[in-house]
Amino acid sequence: MLKAFYSSATGMRAQELMIDNTANNLANVNTTGFKKKHINFADLLYDTKTPPGAASANGEIKPIGLQIGSGVRAVGTTSLFAQGTPTETGIDTHMAIEGDGFFKVTQANTTAYTRDGSFTLNDQGQMVTGDGYLLDPQVTIPQQATNLSISSTGVVSYQIDGVSTVGPTIQLARFANPAGLQNMGSNLYMETAASGPEILGQPGQQGNGEIRQRFIEGSNVEVVSELVSLITAQRAYEINSRAIRAGDEMLSSASDLVR
Structure with missing residues (x-):
């Protein structure tokens, strides 16, 4: 009887995490380059009264066993890297990645990766994030450059006094397991042992996506899907609380038998 209390309590905690994750997705529905998160759950250990395949009293093999679960736990969150909707901004330094890949950015000794292509120029004319x-x-x-152009393959070019100049080529980074990247906030990801090392390459080559100038990639959060998840988590939370109430009522009935 008491196992139902603990199992339902784990279910309520799991649904709290589900609602927290959904709320974060909805909060970032307008965040540039944001990738929605999905929580993975797994069942807990089982109390095995009779294992499947055990011999019965008459010597026959039982086709099923008797196992009572202990509830649920959250395994982790998975980032879903589906393409977000590109939005035209008309700003020359803005870029959106169509396909796989991340922009590599650095500050001091920190290296990070981002899908947020809303770059701008600092006081030295260097392309930087916000x-x-x-x-x-x-x-x-x-400063005197005009007609800044960034091709789909990352080639930067501009004109100075009417003379065309080809600048550096933008590179993109890919990972064997992008879901293993660590979220750092500010639209940044960090490489981890789970993601594998970076694989740098030119846009449009070696599996990298292409660059679209004067566009930024929007969030891939679907509001309707998140609202459905929110309602589902809320109802599951209520059902788990009812299971605790039902167990309490059964214990109360049992205690009344001795009165």
Whole structure:
């Protein structure tokens, strides 16, 4: 009887995490380059009264066993890297990645990766994120440059006094397991042992996506799907609380027998 209390309590905690995750997804519905998260759950240990395949009293093999579960636990969160909707901004330094890959950025001794292509120029003409992280490899645009162009393969070009100049080529990073990247906030990811090492390459080659200038990638959160998840988690939370109430009522009935 008491096992039902603990099992239902784990279910309520799991649904709390589900609601927290859904709330975070909805909060970032307008965050540039945001990738929604999905929580994975797994059942807990089982109290095995009779294992499947055990011999019965008459010597026959039982086709099923008797096992009572102990509830549920959260295994982890998975980032879903489905493509977000590109939005045109008209700003020359803005870029969206169509396909796989991340922009590599650095600040001091910190290396990070992002899908947020809303870059701008700092006081030295270097291309940086909104938080000042430098695009790596560095791209510097002279102040007198005009007609800045970034091709789909990452080639940067501009004109100075009417003369065309080809600058550096933007590179993208890929990972064997992008879901293993660690979220750092500010639209940044960090490499981990689970993600594997970075694989740098030119856009449009070696499996990398292409770059679309003057666009940024929107969040891939679907509001309707998240609302359905929110309702489902709320109802599951209520059902688990009812299971605790039912167990309490059964214990109360049992205690009344001795009165």
